[in-house]
Amino acid sequence: MKEFLAIFITIIATNRITEKVYEMMKVDYSLFEDPFILKWFLMDICLFFIIAFLIYSLLKFLIEKASARFS
Template structure:
């Protein structure tokens, strides 16, 4: 379950950040309307990798910390 939550949060956050990056770059490309471009594919994969991996690691760390705090404060 932890991995699923981390992946969902990562995809949503990465998508929001890449939209902002593309706006600042004035890069408008639509996968469904424009022709295939290797440059665009590599740029998408690179941006998702550079942004997504750190977000995933941070979210996973926060989930682990939250779980450990919750387990330590449990009333028995």
């Protein structure tokens, strides 16, 4: 249950953070003929996994600390 909760929150938070990063970068996909070129796809994947790993690690740590404190 703890793992599921951490993964669920990680996915939601990572999607929102990734959207905010692209808003700050002002990425305009209309500048490219093909919006799904490999460079942008790899950047999407790398950014998503870096943010997801950090959020997941933090959530897992916090959930373990909280469960140890309340058990």
